[in-house]
Amino acid sequence: MSTPDSTNTEITRAEYCVTACADIFTGAGEIMASPMAPTPLLGARLARLTTEQDLLITDGEALILADTPAIGKVGPTEGWMPFRKVFDVVASGRRHVVMGANQIDRFGNQNLSAFGPLQHPTRQMFGVRGAPGNTINHPTSYWVARHSSRVFVDDVDIVSGVGFDKVDERNPAFDSLNIHRVVTNLGVFDFNGPGHTMQALSLHPGVTADEVAENTSFPIAGLDNAPVTATPTDEQLRIIREVLDPKGVRNREVK
Amino acid sequence: MATDKTSTLDDVVAELRDGMTIGIGGWGSRRKPMALVRAIARSDVKDLTVVTYGGADLGLLCATGKVRRAYYGFVSLDSAPFYDPWFAKARTSGSIEAREMDEGMVKCGLEAAAARLPFLPIRAGLGSDVLNFWEGELKTIESPYADADGRTQTLVAMPALKLDAAFVHLDVADAHGNAGYTGVDPYFDDLYLAAAERRYLEVDRLVTTEELVAELPNQRLIVNRMNVDRVVHAPNGAHFTFAGGYGRDEAFQRFYVESAGSDDTWAAFTTRFLDVDEATYQNEVTKWQAEQEEAK
Numbered sequence: 385m386s387t388p389d390s391t392n393t394e395i396t397r398a399e400y401c402v403t404a405c406a407d408i409f410t411g412a413g414e415i416m417a418s419p420m421a422p423t424p425l426l427g428a429r430l431a432r433l434t435t436e437q438d439l440l441i442t443d444g445e446a447l448i449l450a451d452t453p454a455i456g457k458v459g460p461t462e463g464w465m466p467f468r469k470v471f472d473v474v475a476s477g478r479r480h481v482v483m484g485a486n487q488i489d490r491f492g493n494q495n496l497s498a499f500g501p502l503q504h505p506t507r508q509m510f511g512v513r514g515a516p517g518n519t520i521n522h523p524t525s526y527w528v529a530r531h532s533s534r535v536f537v538d539d540v541d542i543v544s545g546v547g548f549d550k551v552d553e554r555n556p557a558f559d560s561l562n563i564h565r566v567v568t569n570l571g572v573f574d575f576n577g578p579g580h581t582m583q584a585l586s587l588h589p590g591v592t593a594d595e596v597a598e599n600t601s602f603p604i605a606g607l608d609n610a611p612v613t614a615t616p617t618d619e620q621l622r623i624i625r626e627v628l629d630p631k632g633v634r635n636r637e638v639k
Numbered sequence: 640m641a642t643d644k645t646s647t648l649d650d651v652v653a654e655l656r657d658g659m660t661i662g663i664g665g666w667g668s669r670r671k672p673m674a675l676v677r678a679i680a681r682s683d684v685k686d687l688t689v690v691t692y693g694g695a696d697l698g699l700l701c702a703t704g705k706v707r708r709a710y711y712g713f714v715s716l717d718s719a720p721f722y723d724p725w726f727a728k729a730r731t732s733g734s735i736e737a738r739e740m741d742e743g744m745v746k747c748g749l750e751a752a753a754a755r756l757p758f759l760p761i762r763a764g765l766g767s768d769v770l771n772f773w774e775g776e777l778k779t780i781e782s783p784y785a786d787a788d789g790r791t792q793t794l795v796a797m798p799a800l801k802l803d804a805a806f807v808h809l810d811v812a813d814a815h816g817n818a819g820y821t822g823v824d825p826y827f828d829d830l831y832l833a834a835a836e837r838r839y840l841e842v843d844r845l846v847t848t849e850e851l852v853a854e855l856p857n858q859r860l861i862v863n864r865m866n867v868d869r870v871v872h873a874p875n876g877a878h879f880t881f882a883g884g885y886g887r888d889e890a891f892q893r894f895y896v897e898s899a900g901s902d903d904t905w906a907a908f909t910t911r912f913l914d915v916d917e918a919t920y921q922n923e924v925t926k927w928q929a930e931q932e933e934a935k
Contacts, residue, residue, distance in 0.1 A: 511713040516769050554790060
């Protein structure tokens, strides 16, 4: 079987997204990485195979994986993590989740519940799921495969994930709120703009500030000066292409 | 000799009352007590308040107009198209009152009820729209102990989710209500039973106590007979969700979703799969599966 050439192939947008998702976990240490979609899952596993060997990852059901298998595969396990123990981990703070989002506003409030009024929505999704508990307890990041002004809105319809403008500084129960990153198909963002607003950390190669601005309802801090997202290393590309995602699942989520 | 609690679905239905608050075990589309849910759906009971990690259990009860109010952390079919169509219709038509909450708050509320406490403090919910969903029913509580820096924590006071009845599905049980699970996750079924006045257990396999304890490691025996009133032997009862002994029937779940698409298809689904007793349901499912095979 021939192995794909890791260095001479053009680096795809999806691969920039995977390495940007891996960077979400830089310095995370010995905590549970809980990615909720393929691209951040590949990112978490890439981080674990490179700089963050002590991350805990699961099979998405109830088992903690000892090895770092390809996406869709399971391997040897090292422990048990049924749902009720996940809530213990959430409360402990030793976790970093990467959730999806139907809507995100400039302060990091997120919606995956429903569109429209609380008791009479126009479209029903999942309900708030674990988003309120995740965001108030431990680092939370978001992955958006299609960056658009329908996702990045002025006001979310229902606050499932808590944003920085909801923090009551007098109440220490809010002290762990940390919306760490937003990675999209266009770039990498955080909420360290003025007054904890969304700012651009980098744009992927080929993405312009205008393109991001056109696809975001609110102004993003630092957009005009944002650097280009770091190029994946040869080692990262080899792991993504040969070890973690030989079938190219990443290219179905990000075109 | 402890009491023999083996019962029929009809025995259970006879104990249902309008306006009950019921808890339904399992999680999403995983080990749901679907035989009991189907029995409730075809009964005359109405105005239920349902507490659940929701899946098609809540969907079927919404489809049959049984639900007045729902307390849930999420509603998911766990596989495409993920959103339950009947729950979605109940919500977008405004026909049920939603008491949506963080998933961890469901566990917390059941634990409070199990310990006979009025509430337990929890961080989850603060700053989110959960408090607005509850329309004044959900309050906060200030700690009597200050943190080291002199500030004081104010937390959500999660009220006890006290249940009139709980319905759960486990893989194996004895006639007295000792029971265990064989899959990877117990979910929260023991908590639902501990939070309820009347406790109903359906089970794929009914065995003797000796067989039960010989088969399962002790840690899998999450339910004992103190917390069970009736045991219903319901082989394949969790269908079309999965249980320890069988997988989810993904094709049938998709068929359920597609059938919700029009009045005609739902009427056909109802005639064949809901307005029938459990034995007929299981027979029709077997026939339906054979039809799908033939159509391939």
